[in-house]
Amino acid sequence: xxxxxxxxxxxxxxxxxxxxxxxxxxxxxxxxxxxxxxxxxxxxxxxxxxxxxxxxxxxxxxxxxxxxxxxxxxxxxxxxxxxxxxxxxxxxxxxxxxxxxxxxxxxxxxxxxxxxxxxxxxxxxxxxxxxxxxxxxxxxxxxxxxxxxxxxxxxxxxxxxxxxxxxxxxxxxxxxxxxxxxxxxxxxxxxxxxxxxxxxxxxxxxxxxxxxxxxxxxxxxxxxxxxxxxxxxxxxxxxxxxxxxxxxxxxxxxxxxxxxxxxxxxxxxxxxxxxxxxxxxxxxxxxxxxxxxxxxxxxxxxxxxxxxxxxxxxxxxxxxxxxxxxxxxxxxxxxxxxxxxxxxxxxxxxxxxxxxxxxxxxxxxxxxxxx
Amino acid sequence: xxxxxxxxxxxxxxxxxxxxxxxxxxxxxxxxxxxxxxxxxxxxxxxxxxxxxxxxxxxxxxxxxxxxxxxxxxxxxxxxxxxxxxxxxxxxxxxxxxxxxxxxxxxxxxxxxxxxxxxxxxxxxxxxxxxxxxxxxxxxxxxxxxxxxxxxxxxxxxxxxxxxxxxxxxxxxxxxxxxxxxxxxxxxxxxxxxxxxxxxxxxxxxxxxxxxxxxxxxxxxxxxxxxxxxxxxxxxxxxxxxxxxxxxxxxxxxxxxxxxxxxxxxxxxxxxxxxxxxxxxxxxxxxxxxxxxxxxxxxxxxxxxxxxxxxxxxxxx
Numbered sequence: 061x062x063x064x065x066x067x068x069x070x071x072x073x074x075x076x077x078x079x080x081x082x083x084x085x086x087x088x089x090x091x092x093x094x095x096x097x098x099x100x101x102x103x104x105x106x107x108x109x110x111x112x113x114x115x116x117x118x119x120x121x122x123x124x125x126x127x128x129x130x131x132x133x134x135x136x137x138x139x140x141x142x143x144x145x146x147x148x149x150x151x152x153x154x155x156x157x158x159x160x161x162x163x164x165x166x167x168x169x170x171x172x173x174x175x176x177x178x179x180x181x182x183x184x185x186x187x188x189x190x191x192x193x194x195x196x197x198x199x200x201x202x203x204x205x206x207x208x209x210x211x212x213x214x215x216x217x218x219x220x221x222x223x224x225x226x227x228x229x230x231x232x233x234x235x236x237x238x239x240x241x242x243x244x245x246x247x248x249x250x251x252x253x254x255x256x257x258x259x260x261x262x263x264x265x266x267x268x269x270x271x272x273x274x275x276x277x278x279x280x281x282x283x284x285x286x287x288x289x290x291x292x293x294x295x296x297x298x299x300x301x302x303x304x305x306x307x308x309x310x311x312x313x314x315x316x317x318x319x320x321x322x323x324x325x326x327x328x329x330x331x332x333x334x335x336x337x338x339x340x341x342x343x344x345x346x347x348x349x350x351x352x353x354x355x356x357x358x359x360x361x362x363x364x365x366x367x368x369x370x371x372x373x374x375x376x377x378x379x380x381x382x383x384x385x386x387x388x389x390x391x392x393x394x395x396x397x398x399x400x401x402x403x404x405x406x407x408x409x410x411x412x413x414x415x416x417x418x419x420x421x422x423x424x425x426x427x428x429x430x431x
Numbered sequence: 432x433x434x435x436x437x438x439x440x441x442x443x444x445x446x447x448x449x450x451x452x453x454x455x456x457x458x459x460x461x462x463x464x465x466x467x468x469x470x471x472x473x474x475x476x477x478x479x480x481x482x483x484x485x486x487x488x489x490x491x492x493x494x495x496x497x498x499x500x501x502x503x504x505x506x507x508x509x510x511x512x513x514x515x516x517x518x519x520x521x522x523x524x525x526x527x528x529x530x531x532x533x534x535x536x537x538x539x540x541x542x543x544x545x546x547x548x549x550x551x552x553x554x555x556x557x558x559x560x561x562x563x564x565x566x567x568x569x570x571x572x573x574x575x576x577x578x579x580x581x582x583x584x585x586x587x588x589x590x591x592x593x594x595x596x597x598x599x600x601x602x603x604x605x606x607x608x609x610x611x612x613x614x615x616x617x618x619x620x621x622x623x624x625x626x627x628x629x630x631x632x633x634x635x636x637x638x639x640x641x642x643x644x645x646x647x648x649x650x651x652x653x654x655x656x657x658x659x660x661x662x663x664x665x666x667x668x669x670x671x672x673x674x675x676x677x678x679x680x681x682x683x684x685x686x687x688x689x690x691x692x693x694x695x696x697x698x699x700x701x702x703x704x705x706x707x708x709x710x711x712x713x714x715x716x717x718x719x720x721x722x723x724x725x726x727x728x729x730x731x732x733x734x735x736x737x738x739x740x741x742x743x744x745x746x747x748x
Contacts, residue, residue: 173646181638186638190468191661201647216440224452256646257446
């Protein structure tokens, strides 16, 4: 096998494959059973291992989880920016704006990328090409999707710079990235992401690389721009405070799976999954002064040796017998409120301990140990 | 939610407009003197003292190579015959002395300059152009193409220099300058190609390339607009150093009588001729052409050093 891959890889899933029915028209993004694996030297990493969520038009969703839980890989898979190989989209469907985009040829996905869905990256310092002016780079995004003159694309770039609150945008557009501060560059990235009026904006930890005072400004800007343009927002973050301030709904990810979804208010105030509960109780301000901080015991499981049952089981203070052998699927508690924990299932629906688990439980088909 | 307003831009692009963000507080305007990467590099280069010394010396050498033959006191083709066995030492008539045929060494050095410089320059240009094209294709395409091209590079490194010069002499005539330029260029493009490929492999993993992909920029555009300009810095530095080493290489193959025809005045030939005189203590035959080579190479290397510092992307003003 060659050591280098084509910039965009090949279409990972056979075209014309069978897919499920399209989601309702008001659902902009519907991710179903998505699995993205990476084949590396030491084996296979299931970075995303069965992720389901929906995002309605104009809605904001926060995807929350710690480093390495697969939230960035999820977003890169939606954008079709995963290098194949080493990556592989093993299973799943991604419905975007009425189309199943994993079946589309690469050339088609490039038309969607930047036009209908776009992305704000984590590192504004390195996400702009040092040899071109920022105006040029925004104009390039416009020209990639619209039949416009250079002048028109440039004017659009200036307009977007003004829209994201950059003073004297005509002059700023002529500047190079190194002449702008980190906050300014992130504003430029936001302007670029919104330059073609996308329906979906994915913001992958947009404030992580910025200092705290700028973080609030950028979040405020993203929220304001989302409201002014009516785009849906998928905000990826590990910061619960950011989620609480910015999004309507949230999904919590752990070890490649979504463990809980719901409105931000519901999830933060009444977490159903022990992992979410652990996250919230470990927020330092929840602990009285002078006391030890709460932590979630243990570490994230080794990606090469995922637990057979619930992935949180080894660290879970509430784990009981079925958790070790069966991985709980997401259970809908209320409309839009779901959690993947056996504690949320009525007794009759829980797998009965060790022996019964191996029998015909549908959930055990996803056992990881088989790999 | 505010409805998008219609503007002239919207009319032009067909994209709904977004109104400007409300301005808060007082804006402090900064001076907006905008310098691009190349202008910044030039500014850093001009602050590099060694590089400026190198540039001055090298410019002087180029100037002498161009106007020197016109104002040189003697005709290089004129062979007056030696007044003394082994030539005259430096004197007021002959600043660098004369050789065993009575030719003025200064005239030879000045006339040799343009051949040495031309060989250095053009062979490097060939190596550079071929290397950049091949390296870019290999780095951008990857897979089989990359593997194949890199094996071709390996082959070019395996070909013996002198053997290829002999072969080239068959096609271009013994001692042809074009033959030397082609042979040097064709043996050395692999060096540049490897460098360009390595640059491509690392640059395509950068955030700004991913960001460009995320807004739907085509592969071709990413290769030529985003990766190539960023890959050129180190390539320019290596090409500078390659030019210096090719000037030495020309002297070396001429010294071995594989180079430019012995009747031409080149630095290598001057050194080659001086072999006979070394035993007699006639140092001036070898010293002045040797100094010319050394001075040229050192000045170019200083320039290369300055370029290296100036083009280093991590360097700040």
